[in-house]
Amino acid sequence: MSAAESFASARSIGHDAWIGAARMSFAEGKEIYAQDEDADLIYRVIRGAVRTSHLLADGRRQIGDFYYEGEVFGLELSSAHRFSAEALTSCEIAMIRRSSPASGRDVQVDRLMWAAAGSELARAQSHMLLLGRTTAAEKVARFLLDVQARCSGDAAILPMSRQDMADYLGLTIETVSRMLSRFQSEGLIRFAGARRFNVVRPTSLAASAAF
Amino acid sequence: MSAAESFASARSIGHDAWIGAARMSFAEGKEIYAQDEDADLIYRVIRGAVRTSHLLADGRRQIGDFYYEGEVFGLELSSAHRFSAEALTSCEIAMIRRSSPASGRDVQVDRLMWAAAGSELARAQSHMLLLGRTTAAEKVARFLLDVQARCSGDAAILPMSRQDMADYLGLTIETVSRMLSRFQSEGLIRFAGARRFNVVRPTSLAASAAF
DNA sequence: CGATCGATTGATTCCAATCAACGTGAGTGG
DNA sequence: CCACTCACGTTGATTGGAATCAATCGATCG
Numbered sequence: 063m064s065a066a067e068s069f070a071s072a073r074s075i076g077h078d079a080w081i082g083a084a085r086m087s088f089a090e091g092k093e094i095y096a097q098d099e100d101a102d103l104i105y106r107v108i109r110g111a112v113r114t115s116h117l118l119a120d121g122r123r124q125i126g127d128f129y130y131e132g133e134v135f136g137l138e139l140s141s142a143h144r145f146s147a148e149a150l151t152s153c154e155i156a157m158i159r160r161s162s163p164a165s166g167r168d169v170q171v172d173r174l175m176w177a178a179a180g181s182e183l184a185r186a187q188s189h190m191l192l193l194g195r196t197t198a199a200e201k202v203a204r205f206l207l208d209v210q211a212r213c214s215g216d217a218a219i220l221p222m223s224r225q226d227m228a229d230y231l232g233l234t235i236e237t238v239s240r241m242l243s244r245f246q247s248e249g250l251i252r253f254a255g256a257r258r259f260n261v262v263r264p265t266s267l268a269a270s271a272a273f
Numbered sequence: 274m275s276a277a278e279s280f281a282s283a284r285s286i287g288h289d290a291w292i293g294a295a296r297m298s299f300a301e302g303k304e305i306y307a308q309d310e311d312a313d314l315i316y317r318v319i320r321g322a323v324r325t326s327h328l329l330a331d332g333r334r335q336i337g338d339f340y341y342e343g344e345v346f347g348l349e350l351s352s353a354h355r356f357s358a359e360a361l362t363s364c365e366i367a368m369i370r371r372s373s374p375a376s377g378r379d380v381q382v383d384r385l386m387w388a389a390a391g392s393e394l395a396r397a398q399s400h401m402l403l404l405g406r407t408t409a410a411e412k413v414a415r416f417l418l419d420v421q422a423r424c425s426g427d428a429a430i431l432p433m434s435r436q437d438m439a440d441y442l443g444l445t446i447e448t449v450s451r452m453l454s455r456f457q458s459e460g461l462i463r464f465a466g467a468r469r470f471n472v473v474r475p476t477s478l479a480a481s482a483a484f
Numbered sequence: 485c486g487a488t489c490g491a492t493t494g495a496t497t498c499c500a501a502t503c504a505a506c507g508t509g510a511g512t513g514g
Numbered sequence: 515c516c517a518c519t520c521a522c523g524t525t526g527a528t529t530g531g532a533a534t535c536a537a538t539c540g541a542t543c544g
Contacts, residue, residue, distance in 0.1 A: 139390055197499080235523075408532095466541090467492095
């Protein structure tokens with residue numbers, strides 16, 4: 063199963079469980095849940111975008127993932143969150159209480175949790191492959207393709223800062239910026255402002271991603 | 274939940290489900306299941322050690338994880354395996370068929386699968402943090418501490434080759450070797466052969482791991 | 485005893501981090 | 515409206531650490 067398929071299933075399976083779920087709005091930058099906080103809710107992005115991140119003792123930060131409209135996050139299958147979640151943009155979040163695993167009480171929620179768990183695992187595995195053994199150019203190219211694949215409009219939007227991208231990819235902001243400039247100068251992509259871009263030559267960009 | 278706790282729960286929860294499960298032996302280097310193969314079994318290491326790996330189109334390889342006695346692997350919550358599994362040493366593996374998710378049919382197996390899923394997710398997230406934002410020294414130090422924590426005897430054993438370690442950490446064999454030599458020359462560890470070591474100064478080694 | 489594979493060590497290169505400066509755009513207040 | 519600020523982003527110069535290229539060592543096996 064590709065990451066994209068996994069996201070799709072997380073969107074569709076157990077959809078009914080979200081009907082009538084509690085909703086909350088978060089302003090840009092606000093924390094949705096904290097690292098080490100109890101994890102007894104699961105969340106779904108109704109509108110906006112979310113990042114999960116893990117802060118190390120020395121101040122370094124690893125971004126877990128980015129979540130867009132319709133995607134489910136916050137399921138970590140352990141008692142406490144290893145990552146915190148913050149609103150990248152102003153956003154609206156639905157949340158439901160997770161039933162105890164495999165209790166069989168609420169089949170709807172159980173199915174949702176399995177789909178979410180599968181999605182999370184697929185994401186983490188893809189992310190591992192990305193972080194593990196690639197050059198900066200490959201990382202950035204793959205990231206751009208991923209973002210573009212999940213954007214519906216004619217232009218892809220980057221709801222996150224360069225620092226977020228860097229922390230996601232295990233690079234510095236300078237390197238991310240250089241790669242973006244390089245791809246643009248090579249005519250692979252075109253930016254309209256810092257957070258809005260089009261992929262001009264998808265095949266060449268995919269070749270840079272080299273998977 | 275730490276990675277260690279997660280491993281522990283994977284060992285204990287749903288233990289009964291493994292009683293009477295089918296068993297197979299694999300010689301060193303043999304494949305247990307292949308990348309892209311259907312994933313309808315889950316596995317448990319009875320004796321020996323296993324690695325999971327993902328081969329990229331250009332021949333690069335990412336090691337998913339290493340599994341020791343009592344640990345469960347092969348659960349990926351998708352229809353096909355994204356990683357293959359190989360026997361690191363001669364080993365004995367128990368395997369059971371996974372019930373369809375949250376079917377409620379076999380509570381024992383369901384519970385086991387939840388525990389395994391949680392364990393896998395925790396592993397993947399830890400691995401992400403390791404790969405993402407650390408120096409070669411930090412990676413190797415942390416790896417040694419992880420291995421030692423899971424070894425019962427007085428000396429820790431490395432069932433995998435330097436190449437396996439390198440592919441796990443996203444480094445080259447030369448760099449791994451250099452770090453090991455450095456730690457030994459600094460008196461943090463002592464090797465007895467290439468695959469057997471003791472941690473002499475755990476605190477200093479943990480300081481090198483810097484988490 | 486070679487032969488062979490895995491591991492170590494050394495020399496050099498190269499890519500990304502770091503250090504530093506500059507640009508840009510949104511918001512603020514005079 | 516414009517000057518100012520401030521955060522974010524880009525670009526440039528230099529450094530440093532890991533990869534690469536290359537040679538040697540060591541252990542296991544026929």
